[in-house]
Amino acid sequence: MKSFKYLALGTLAAVALPTLGLAQEEAAPAVTDEVVWIFNTLLFLIGGFLVFFMAAGFAMLEGGLVRSKNVTMQMTKNVALFSLAAIMYWLIGYNLMYPLGDWAIEGYFSGLFPSWGVLEPVYLNDMGLEGADDAAYASTGSDFIFQLMFCAATASIVSGALAERIKLWPFLIFVMILTGFIYPLTASWQWGGGWLSENIGFSDFAGSTVVHACGAAAALAGAIVLGPRLGKYKDGKVNPMPGSNLALATLGMFILWLGWFGFNGGSQLAMGSVGDVADVSRIFSNTNMAAAAGAVAALVLNQVIYGKADLTMVLNGALAGLVSITAEPLAPTLFLALIIGAIGGVIVVFTVPLLDKMKIDDVVGAIPVHGFAGIWGTFAVVLTGTSTVGAQVIGMVAIIGTTFVLSLIVWFILKAVVGIRVSEEAELQGLDTAELGMKAYPDFTKG
Amino acid sequence: MKSFKYLALGTLAAVALPTLGLAQEEAAPAVTDEVVWIFNTLLFLIGGFLVFFMAAGFAMLEGGLVRSKNVTMQMTKNVALFSLAAIMYWLIGYNLMYPLGDWAIEGYFSGLFPSWGVLEPVYLNDMGLEGADDAAYASTGSDFIFQLMFCAATASIVSGALAERIKLWPFLIFVMILTGFIYPLTASWQWGGGWLSENIGFSDFAGSTVVHACGAAAALAGAIVLGPRLGKYKDGKVNPMPGSNLALATLGMFILWLGWFGFNGGSQLAMGSVGDVADVSRIFSNTNMAAAAGAVAALVLNQVIYGKADLTMVLNGALAGLVSITAEPLAPTLFLALIIGAIGGVIVVFTVPLLDKMKIDDVVGAIPVHGFAGIWGTFAVVLTGTSTVGAQVIGMVAIIGTTFVLSLIVWFILKAVVGIRVSEEAELQGLDTAELGMKAYPDFTKG
C-alpha cells in the first residue's frame, strides 16, 4: 500500500478539500467526507478480516505439506505466531512503522513506543469527523487491524520454511523480533513515509517486497542457520519428504487466494470515491487473474518438463502469481496481470529445485513463492511505468538486505544462546511426540 | 441475476434520473449517484470473494467424497479448472455473455473477442462518474470478477460428477470450452439481454438453470460418455464407494453455503438504495432458510426411508435447497423459501438412487443437486408469479438442452481424439499414484 499519510493528503486534495470548501454554499458534494471516511474504514475492516483469514490459510497449507509427525507442532507455531504478532505489532511495531511524520532518525527510524492511544475515542458520534485522527483517511482502529495482518503474514512465511526441525520457543522469539521490530522498521521506510518512498521513489503497492520478500528473507536466513532436515540431502541426492495431507494444503492455498483480495484490494486504502472503488475492482480482477495464470503456468510447465502435473507446484504457482501481482495490482491490464502471474508460476517451478541444489531446505516453498516471485513482482512494477528499475533495485536491496542481515544476526544469537534445532532423535521421532507429546492424528484404529 | 444492462436502466429510472435532473437546484438526493455506484460496486466485490470461495467449497466437498487414492487428482482438477475458467472467461466468455446490445446474431450470439478493455481506466477519480462505463450500474471490473465466479462454478460441478476416472487434460480441455464458450453462450440468452429474457420472459434470478442446471447438463453428458467407475455397478447391484473424508466434505458444504450468500445476494446487482439493500437482506434470509430446509428434509427423509441418517445426503440436501432457491431468492416469503428448499432436499434423496438405477455414476451427487433441484427451483419461480410455466420450460429446454448437446459433442470428440478415461489399471490403482505419482495422504507411519 502507499504511505498512508501521503495518500491521505492525496485524497484530501482530490476529494476532501474542494467539498470542505464548498459544502456551506450551493450543491452538496457527490460523496460527503463522512461517507468517504465510512467507506474507507469499511474497506479496511473487510480487508482486515480477509487478510486475517490468511493466517488460517498459511496454517493449513503448511500443515498439509509437513509430515504427519510434525502437524501438531506446525499448528501450534502458526496459532502462536499470529497471536504474538498481534501483541508485538501493537506494543512496538505499529508506531515504529507509522511515525506520522515525526521520526527519531528522519526517514529511517521512528522510535519504540507502544500504541497506547492507537484507537479513536469511543462514541466519536458526538464530534463527528472533527474528532477523527485523520479526517481524510479512515478510522485509526481499522487501519491498525489491517496493517497488523500484513505484519503477521511475514511471520507465517517463515514458519513454513523452517518447519519440521526448529524448536518452538526460539522460533517464537524470532517471530516477536520480526513482527515487533524488523518488519515494521523496513516497512516504515516505504509505507511510513520514509526514505524509500520519499527520496528513492520505490514503488510496492501491497508489498511484494515489503511483506513477502521480507518474510522470505527472514526465512532464508533461518533456513541457512538451521540447516536442512535430517536425510533431506543424502550423498548428493534430494530425498523428498512428501506432505502428509494435500487436501489440507489445497484448502490453505484457496484461503490464501481469498485473503489476497483483501490484501491487495484493501491496499488501495480508499473506497469512498467512484475512482477508488473502481480501482479496488481493477485490483480484484488483476489479483485473481495473476493467481490463475500462476497456477496454470506451473501446471503446464511441470507437465512439459517432468511429464506429470504436480499439485504442490500448482499450489505454489497460484501463490507465486499472487505475490507477483502484489507490487502493482492496479495499473496492469488483465492481460499484463496474466503475464506477470504466469511468470511467477514459472519462477516457482524453476527455483524450488534450485534451492534444493543449494541444500537450502524450504519445506513449503516459501522462499521461491514469497521471495523470488516477490522480487519478480517488484521488478514488474516497471512494466507499467509506475517506477524505475533503479528505484526498485534500491528498494529491494534495502528491505531484503536489511531483513536478511538482521534476521541472520538474530538467528545466530538464538542458536548460540538457546539453540534453535531439536535433537536428532526428536526430529526423527517427530516434533509432535518428542516436543509436545501430542499427535495430530493419534487414532490407531479408526474403529 | 437479471440481465444487468436492463436492470441498470431500471435503477436509472428508479434512482438516478430524478436526482440527476434535480441535483443542481434544491435538496440533494437521499443517495447520490456516486454513492449508489460505490455501493453497487461494493456488493459485487463482496459477492465476488464469497462466490470465489465456493471454488474451495467444491474442492473440499469433492475431495471428501472421492476415495483417498484419487484426492490429489481431485484437488489438481479443481484448482486448475478455476484457474482456466478465469482465463477463458476473460479471453472469450465475458464478451460472449454480455454483448451490451450489439450482437453478431441478434439475441443469440454476441461474438468471440477478448475482454481487453474490460476494466475501467485507473484513477477514475479525475473524471468521477462521467468516466464510468455505466454510471447507473457499477464498476465494470467488479462486475467482471463477480460474473467470472459464476462461470467457474459450472466447471466445478462437472468435476465432481466425473471424478475418479477421467483423465486430467481432456477434462481441462472440456472445462476451457465450457467456461469460454458453452456457458457464456447460453447465459447470454438470459443475462446478456438475449432472446430468453427479452422475448420469452424466462426468469432465473441467480441461476438455478443458467448456472447450476447448465453445469449439471455438462456433467450428465460427461458421465454418459465416460461411463461409471469400475465395479460401481456389478451384476445389477450398486456398489457404493464411500467418500474418504466426510469432515472435509462437510467443510466443503459449509463453504458453499457461505458463498451462496454472495451468489444470490450479489445477484440483486444493486445495494445503493433502501429498496435494493432490503432486497439483498430478503435474499440472504431466504437463501439461508432454503438451505436449512433442504438439509432437514434430507435428514428426516433418510431416517424415515432407510431408518438411518445419511450425512452425505444431508450435505447434498442443504446444497439442493440452495440451488432450488437460486432461481428466485427474492420474492418468496421465508415460509415459501422453506417449502422450496425442503422439496429440493427431498428431490436429492430420491434422485441419487435413481441415477444409480440408470447406471449413471455421479460421484458426488452433482446432477441431482445442481440439475434436478435446479429444474425444480426454476419451476418454483412460478409460485411467486414472477414468471409462467411456459416461459420457464422454454428457458430450461433452451439452456439445459443446448448445454447438454454441445457438451455431448465435445465429450465424444475428446473421447475419439485423445480418449477421456484412464486405463483400467490406473483406475484400480488410483489416479494419484497412476497419473500423478503423488498421494494425497502418503504417510505410512504417523510417527
Add this chain to the structure above:
Amino acid sequence: MKSFKYLALGTLAAVALPTLGLAQEEAAPAVTDEVVWIFNTLLFLIGGFLVFFMAAGFAMLEGGLVRSKNVTMQMTKNVALFSLAAIMYWLIGYNLMYPLGDWAIEGYFSGLFPSWGVLEPVYLNDMGLEGADDAAYASTGSDFIFQLMFCAATASIVSGALAERIKLWPFLIFVMILTGFIYPLTASWQWGGGWLSENIGFSDFAGSTVVHACGAAAALAGAIVLGPRLGKYKDGKVNPMPGSNLALATLGMFILWLGWFGFNGGSQLAMGSVGDVADVSRIFSNTNMAAAAGAVAALVLNQVIYGKADLTMVLNGALAGLVSITAEPLAPTLFLALIIGAIGGVIVVFTVPLLDKMKIDDVVGAIPVHGFAGIWGTFAVVLTGTSTVGAQVIGMVAIIGTTFVLSLIVWFILKAVVGIRVSEEAELQGLDTAELGMKAYPDFTKG
C-alpha cells in the same frame, strides 16, 4: 448487542432526527438517513455471513477433537443443529426474542408466534425509507439473519460438550427447544428490551452471557444428565481421549476467530456514522487482541505448569479470549483487551482439569471456554465502568440460571421418555458405525 429497539431510538436522536428536521432547508446532512440505513443493513449482512461461518468453525473444531469413530456423527449433528435452529428461530424464536415493545408478560415474556412477515416488502424502492419497518435502524431481513446466527451458536456449543455419546434425535429435539424457546426467552430479557436491560441495567454487548454462557449452561445441564464417556474416569483417574485431527480443530478455531469479527463488530448494530464505524473498528481491534492474548496466555501457562505446550489448550485459549471480550469489546483500550483476553486464556487452563475432577465430561472444553470465560467477560464489563457488579451478577444469575434449570428439565424429560444415551456397545464401537453405519474415514488402504 444492545437492545436494538432502544439503540435505534438512540441513533435516531443522534443522527436521524436533526437531519430529518433540517433536510428541507439549507445544507444536506453529512450522511443521509438512507445512506445510514444502507450502511447499517450492510453491517448486518457482512456480520451475518461471518457469524454463519462460525457454524463451520464449530463443526471443524468439534470434528477434530472427537475420535475418528464419532466424526460422521459430529458432522451430522452440527449441520442438523444449524438447520433446525434456522427454522425454529424463524418459527418462534425471533418474535419471542424481539417483542418490539408489546409483551405478553411485560419485560419477561413476549409470546409465541412465527415471524410470518419478518421480511420487508420486496421493492421497497417505490417507497424508500418510509416503507422500512424501522427507518432509524436497518432492514429487518438483515437483522433477522444476523440474530439467527447468534441463536444457532448456542446450539453448536452444546453439541461439542455432549459429543461421542449422545443419541442424534434426542439431541436435535433439545436443539429445537433451545433455539426456539430457551435462548430467545432469556435473550429477550436483555436484547428484546426486557427487564434486565430496562430495570437492572445489565450490560452484555455481544453476548458473553446471553449467548455463550447460555450455551454453556445448556451444555453443562446436558453433560450432567448424560454422564461422562465410558472409561473417561476410571478408578479416580482421568483417561484422556485425544482428538482425532488437530489440524481440523485448528482450522475450526481460526474460522471461529474470523466469525467473531462479525459477531462483535456487527453487534455495534450501526455503521452509518463516523462514530459507529470507528466503534466497529475499535471492536475489531479489541476482539483480535483478546483472542491473541488468550492464546498466548494458555500457551505460556501450559509450558510453565506442565513443561509442554498444549495445542488444544491454545485453541481453547484463543476462543476463551474471544468469549471474554464479547461482553464489552468496545470500551476497553487495546491494553485492557489484552488483559481481559489473557485472563480468559488462564481460566481455560485451570477449569478444563477442574471439570474433569468433577467428573463432568466436556469433550471440547465448551463449558470452560463459553461458560467460565463468559462469566469472566461479563464481570470484566465493570472494568470499563459500563455497568455495576450487582447488575452483572443479576443478569448472569437470571440468564445462566434460567437456561440451566430449563435445560436440566428438558434433558431429564428426554432421558425419561426416549433416552438420550447410546448403548454401551454403540459407544465403544463408535457412533459412526453403530448409529449411522457410515465412517468418516472409511478407507482401509490408501491405495
Add this chain to the structure above:
Amino acid sequence: MKLIIAAIKPFKLEEVREALTSIGVRGMMVTEIKGFGSQSGHTEIYRGAEYAVNFVPKVKLEIVVADGMADQVVETIQTTAKTDKIGDGKIFVLDVASAVRVRTGETNDDAL
C-alpha cells in the same frame, strides 16, 4: 517359544493388555486389521444403495512367550476378550524357532 496371534475387538485391546501384563507378559505387537468371519456380511446403506459389509475392524495381537507360558496367555486372552457376541475373535499359536532382542543381542527366552 510360541507366537500367539489373536484377533480381537478393538475396544477390548486395553483390557486384554492389562490382563496380560498382570500375568507377566512384557511385550507384544498390535496391528489394526480388518476381519472377515461369521460376523461379517451385515448390510449397510450408503446414499440409498444397500451393500454388504464384509470386513469388520479388529485388532491383531502378536505375542511371543516362552513355551511354558503359552497356555496361560491364550487362556487369559480368551477370557478377557470374550463378550459372548459373535466376532469376539480367534487365537492361534505357532512355534517360534528363535528370538533376539535388538538392543542387547540377547536371544530366545532372554530376549522376551
Add this chain to the structure above:
Amino acid sequence: MKLIIAAIKPFKLEEVREALTSIGVRGMMVTEIKGFGSQSGHTEIYRGAEYAVNFVPKVKLEIVVADGMADQVVETIQTTAKTDKIGDGKIFVLDVASAVRVRTGETNDDAL
C-alpha cells in the same frame, strides 16, 4: 492347521475374498502393508526432485485353515490374485500348533 500368509495387490482383495468364501474359507485377517520386492524401485518426481519408490501398497491376508484345505486355499489365492504383472505377490504357509475361538472356547479345527 496351517497359517497361510499372502501379500497381494490391494484391488484384488475383494475378488480373492469371494473366491475363498466360495471354497469354504470362513475367516481371515486382512492388513494394509507396504511391500518391498522386485516391483519396487521405480522413480517418481516430487517438486522437481526424483526419488525411488521402494515400497508399494499391498494387502496381507492371514488365513488359518485345516491342513487338508491348505493347498486348495493357496491355489485359489494364486489363481485369483494373478494379473501376470510384476508385483502380484507371494503366498507363504506356516504350521499352526493350536487355535481357539474366543467366544466359545472351541479349539483347533472347530475354532476355524
Add this chain to the structure above:
Amino acid sequence: MKLIIAAIKPFKLEEVREALTSIGVRGMMVTEIKGFGSQSGHTEIYRGAEYAVNFVPKVKLEIVVADGMADQVVETIQTTAKTDKIGDGKIFVLDVASAVRVRTGETNDDAL
C-alpha cells in the same frame, strides 16, 4: 525357509531395508504397528490430565528367506536397527512350510 519377524523403530526402516537389500534380500512385508514393551509406560499430559502411553509406534518387518540366509538376515537387522536405546525391538524366526510366487506359480526358494 524361515519367516523373520522384526519389530523396529519406524525411522530405522529405510536403513534396515538398504542393509538387507545389500545382503541380497529381495522382498519383505512392512506393517505399521503399535508396540508394547519395556519402553512403554512413560506418561504424557493431555489437557491437564496425565496418562500413561502404553503403545509406541513401531514398524514390523516380515521377511521370508531360505534357511541358509536366516542368520545373516537376523544379524543384519539386529546391527542396523540398534540404537542402544530401550525400545529398539525384537526379531523372531519361524519355520515356513512352503512359499509360492503368485505371478509365476514358482514355489519355495524360487518364489522368494
